[in-house]
Amino acid sequence: MPFFYFDPYYMPLTGAAAARHILDSAGATDVEIEAVPGHLTDHYDPRSKVLRLSQDVYGDRSLAAVGIAAHEAGHALQDAQGYSLMTIRNAAVGVANIGSGFGFLVFMIGLGFALKPIAWLGIALFAATVFFQLVNLPVELDASNRAKAQLVDLGIVPAES
Ligand SMILES: [Zn+2]
Numbered sequence: 001m002p003f004f005y006f007d008p009y010y011m012p013l014t015g016a017a018a019a020r021h022i023l024d025s026a027g028a029t030d031v032e033i034e035a036v037p038g039h040l041t042d043h044y045d046p047r048s049k050v051l052r053l054s055q056d057v058y059g060d061r062s063l064a065a066v067g068i069a070a071h072e073a074g075h076a077l078q079d080a081q082g083y084s085l086m087t088i089r090n091a092a093v094g095v096a097n098i099g100s101g102f103g104f105l106v107f108m109i110g111l112g113f114a115l116k117p118i119a120w121l122g123i124a125l126f127a128a129t130v131f132f133q134l135v136n137l138p139v140e141l142d143a144s145n146r147a148k149a150q151l152v153d154l155g156i157v158p159a160e161s
Contacts, residue, residue, distance in 0.1 A: 013156060015057040015069030022073040022150045023051070028080040035059070042068050044075035046090055051076050063157070070151050074143030077150075083142065089135045096132030099125035 013021065016033050023031050033051045035058040036042075044051050051072055057065045078086040107122025109115070151157045 011061045011063060011066045011156070013066060014059050014061050015053055015065035016059065018066045018151070018156055019051055019053065019069040019073040021154055021156070022070055022147070023076060025150065025154055026077050026080065028076055031076045031080070033058075042072050044072050044079065046075075046079045046086075049076075049079070066151070066156065067147070070147035070156075071144050073150070074146035075139075077146050078139070078143060083139075085135060085139050085142070089132065089139050092128060092132045092135060095125070095128040099127070099129035099132075103129060 011018070016035070019033055023029065023033075031044075031049050031051055033053060035055050036052040038054055039056060041054045042052065042057055053069055053072065057068045075086070103122050103126035105122070106125060107119055110117070110119025110122055152159045
């Protein structure tokens with residue numbers, strides 16, 4: 001049973017339709033929307049300019065589905081509008097992934113074999129992960145803020161009273 005089962009709202013649009021509406025209204029008509037398999041696999045790919053929504057979100061009319069789709073559309077808008085923190089985040093994500101996977105291991109190898117440069121490399125990799133997290137948080141909050149503003153402006157959800 002999907003976790004949105006108890007959602008009190010039944011939205012007029014599916015997640016995909018809401019995202020399309022948001023993107024088009026903001027002039028990001030070149031961004032495509034695709035359904036992808038899996039759960040919570042939703043993401044925006046800035047390289048191919050494609051918004052990928054998980055099947056649950058793509059065709060669902062719950063507030064949760066529309067909220068997730070709008071958040072991801074927010075990332076597409078960040079990209080379209082040249083939001084600089086997102087550019088920094090995208091540049092850091094590769095090293096950060098390596099750092100979170102191998103940073104500690106590299107550090108331990110450096111320590112174990114008394115190889116100072118290797119130990120420092122491990123620390124640098126791990127620091128890249130920390131840096132990514134620090135930059136990522138405001139990017140995520142900004143995407144949600146953009147999403148909220150668009151959902152209200154377009155009348156998809158009512159404004160908070
Ligand atoms: Zn996000």
